[in-house]
Amino acid sequence: xxxxxxxxxxxxxxxxxxxxKESFESVVMDHLRMNGAxxxxxxxxxLDKLGSVSQDEVVSWVMTCQHESxxxxxxxxxxxxxxxxxxxxxxxxxxxxKLSILxxxxxxxxxxxxxxxxxxxxGDIWGEVDTRFSYIAICCLSILKCLDKINVEKAVDYxxxxxxxxxxxxxxxxxxxxxxxxxxxVGALAITGNLHxxxxxxxxxxxCERQDYESGGLNGRPEKLPDVCYSWWxxxxxxxxxxxxxxxxxxxxxxxxxxxxxDNGGISDxxxxxxxxxxxxxxxxxxxxxxxxxx
Amino acid sequence: xxxxxxxPLSQRSEWADVVPLTQDDGPNPVVPIAYKEEFxxxxxxxxxxxxxxxxxxxxxxxxxxxLRLNSGNYTVWHFRRLxxxxxNHDLFEELEFIERIAEDNSKNYQLWHHRxxxxxxxxxxxxxxxxxxxxxxLSLDAKHxxxxxxxxxxxxxxxxxxxxxxxxxxxxxxxxFNNSAWNQRYYVITRSPLLGGLEAMRESxxxxxxxxxxxxPANESSWRYLKALYKDDKESWISDxxxxxxxxxxxxxxxxxxxxxxxTLLDLLCDGLRPTNEHKDSVxxxxxxxxxxxxxxxxxxxxxxxxxxxxxxxxxxKSKITVAAM
Numbered sequence: 001x002x003x004x005x006x007x008x009x010x011x012x013x014x015x016x017x018x019x020x021k022e023s024f025e026s027v028v029m030d031h032l033r034m035n036g037a038x039x040x041x042x043x044x045x046x047l048d049k050l051g052s053v054s055q056d057e058v059v060s061w062v063m064t065c066q067h068e069s070x071x072x073x074x075x076x077x078x079x080x081x082x083x084x085x086x087x088x089x090x091x092x093x094x095x096x097x098k099l100s101i102l103x104x105x106x107x108x109x110x111x112x113x114x115x116x117x118x119x120x121x122x123g124d125i126w127g128e129v130d131t132r133f134s135y136i137a138i139c140c141l142s143i144l145k146c147l148d149k150i151n152v153e154k155a156v157d158y159x160x161x162x163x164x165x166x167x168x169x170x171x172x173x174x175x176x177x178x179x180x181x182x183x184x185x186v187g188a189l190a191i192t193g194n195l196h197x198x199x200x201x202x203x204x205x206x207x208c209e210r211q212d213y214e215s216g217g218l219n220g221r222p223e224k225l226p227d228v229c230y231s232w233w234x235x236x237x238x239x240x241x242x243x244x245x246x247x248x249x250x251x252x253x254x255x256x257x258x259x260x261x262x263d264n265g266g267i268s269d270x271x272x273x274x275x276x277x278x279x280x281x282x283x284x285x286x287x288x289x290x291x292x293x294x295x
Numbered sequence: 296x297x298x299x300x301x302x303p304l305s306q307r308s309e310w311a312d313v314v315p316l317t318q319d320d321g322p323n324p325v326v327p328i329a330y331k332e333e334f335x336x337x338x339x340x341x342x343x344x345x346x347x348x349x350x351x352x353x354x355x356x357x358x359x360x361x362l363r364l365n366s367g368n369y370t371v372w373h374f375r376r377l378x379x380x381x382x383n384h385d386l387f388e389e390l391e392f393i394e395r396i397a398e399d400n401s402k403n404y405q406l407w408h409h410r411x412x413x414x415x416x417x418x419x420x421x422x423x424x425x426x427x428x429x430x431x432x433l434s435l436d437a438k439h440x441x442x443x444x445x446x447x448x449x450x451x452x453x454x455x456x457x458x459x460x461x462x463x464x465x466x467x468x469x470x471x472f473n474n475s476a477w478n479q480r481y482y483v484i485t486r487s488p489l490l491g492g493l494e495a496m497r498e499s500x501x502x503x504x505x506x507x508x509x510x511x512p513a514n515e516s517s518w519r520y521l522k523a524l525y526k527d528d529k530e531s532w533i534s535d536x537x538x539x540x541x542x543x544x545x546x547x548x549x550x551x552x553x554x555x556x557x558x559t560l561l562d563l564l565c566d567g568l569r570p571t572n573e574h575k576d577s578v579x580x581x582x583x584x585x586x587x588x589x590x591x592x593x594x595x596x597x598x599x600x601x602x603x604x605x606x607x608x609x610x611x612x613k614s615k616i617t618v619a620a621m
Contacts, residue, residue: 166523223472
């Protein structure tokens with residue numbers, strides 16, 4: 001049982017994790033290295049250790065992932081552009097305060113070009129639609145201060161069409177409410193000043209029902225298992241709608257801390273499983289949200 | 296497939312003319328991806344044909360090899376689509392290919408998007424097949440978010456609504472707590488062109504849901520579904536006696552969690568239900584505390600005790616109750 005965040009161990013974990021050549025996790029993360037970099041770097045930043053990496057090397061690698069003609073970023077060199085990696089790339093540059101090296105016009109045009117007639121966003125030219133992409137597009141353009149390049153009203157209309165009667169949101173109209181999708185929709189509405197479309201009391205209750213009495217952890221949907229990544233999706237959603245006090249604070253903190261690997265660092269989805277960078281990031285981010293709320 | 300996967304690509308005569316392209320990671324990559332040798336080599340070859348834009352049968356086979364190693368590689372899925380189009384490849388075979396990949400790992404967005412791309416090209420004729428595929432995936436994980444998303448798309452774009460409500464029932468028989476199945480039920484009754492819409496279906500659905508609630512009252516999904524049946528019709532919600540009756544029924548039981556019955560009763564009271572003596576007696580029987588004349592406030596107090604992890608929420612609900620309400 002852990003009673004504090006083992007920050008140094010997590011920093012070591014992040015800096016060393018990827019060096020294991022035989023690691024299956026490394027193999028399957030090739031195409032999403034941009035996401036992995038964002039998770040790792042943001043965690044280092046939250047733990048005040050961003051200086052442990054070479055800013056120049058990171059930034060130059062990030063820029064090699066931008067597609068000349070399309071303007072979007074890929075998950076790794078040699079891959080196709082996609083909004084998912086474009087957001088991570090922009091976020092990484094923002095972390096290093098290097099947004100000025102971007103051709104903002106090019107990147108924002110790439111994103112704006114992916115908005116569909118009904119206000120939704122495709123992830124890339126192949127046309128997959130999901131409210132995740134609505135959030136990604138809006139978040140990215142907001143960082144670049146180019147929200148005016150899209151039809152915000154239609155974007156909001158589409159997100160609202162994905163609202164369910166339980167107050168939550170799914171990936172497309174009629175899809176099951178899911179904490180991850182809720183984070184995306186609430187986030188997009190928050191950024192664009194449209195939180196009045198959210199029934200905060202109803203959604204707040206749905207979100208606080210994600211907390212499991214036994215473990216104190218949060219799940220993403222009714223009757224699913226608690227998972228550390230929902231510490232972020234659920235907590236940040238609750239903070240955006242001013243209802244985070246409906247979560248039992250001590251118990252969620254304890255759950256996250258119990259998911260740490262006390263020997264090698266890193267955080268896992270639940271106390272029994274192996275750690276990974278994704279859950280390390282969301283665990284640390286969730287704790288930092290709670291800490292800042294309490295201060 | 297007649298290639299021998301155990302022979303490295305560099306030793307296969309078929310690939311002798313191709314110069315593999317290695318990835319330039321830079322001197323000290325921030326997340327240097329450590330590679331297994333086989334994976335690295337396959338990636339080098341697929342990178343070569345991707346950059347030379349070779350849309351050939353061997354390219355198709357190589358994308359398959361690559362996707363078996365890493366089905367999350369979205370660029371290779373893209374390239375495979377370009378190759379499929381260039382070769383005018385049999386898309387029914389492609390459905391089978393996707394099913395093979397799904398056997399190992401069906402939890403990636405790329406596979407499902409690819410499936411949709413193929414199914415869309417094949418049209419309404421494959422509606423049954425798509426429903427069958429998602430049914431198989433759901434038989435292994437009945438809450439599989441991608442599978443449900445694909446199933447909803449199939450119904451919407453290709454049809455096949457006829458047996459969907461029965462399918463939801465089948466899943467709920469297996470697990471009455473399956474929130475995805477409840478969500479799908481709602482999807483069907485509100486969107487199926489074969490049914491009459493929410494209001495027409497309400498009576499039979501209320502009856503169905505109440506049976507489910509009584510099977511296990513500690514089920515967040517069934518209670519939420521019940522309320523959703525009265526969307527935008529508060530009057531019917533508070534006046535339909537079967538709704539308050541199921542609350543009373545559950546509250547009289549000693550063998551189950553009362554939280555959802557209490558919160559539903561709370562909602563009814565706040566929405567204007569005038570409590571009968573039966574309601575009052577039922578709630579007071581659960582109260583350890585001095586019974587408050589305000590029934591809704593008493594319900595909140597009890598909820599703070601039976602659902603303690605959400606004590607702050609129930610305290611807030613209590614604070615919102617105006618004394619004017621009973």
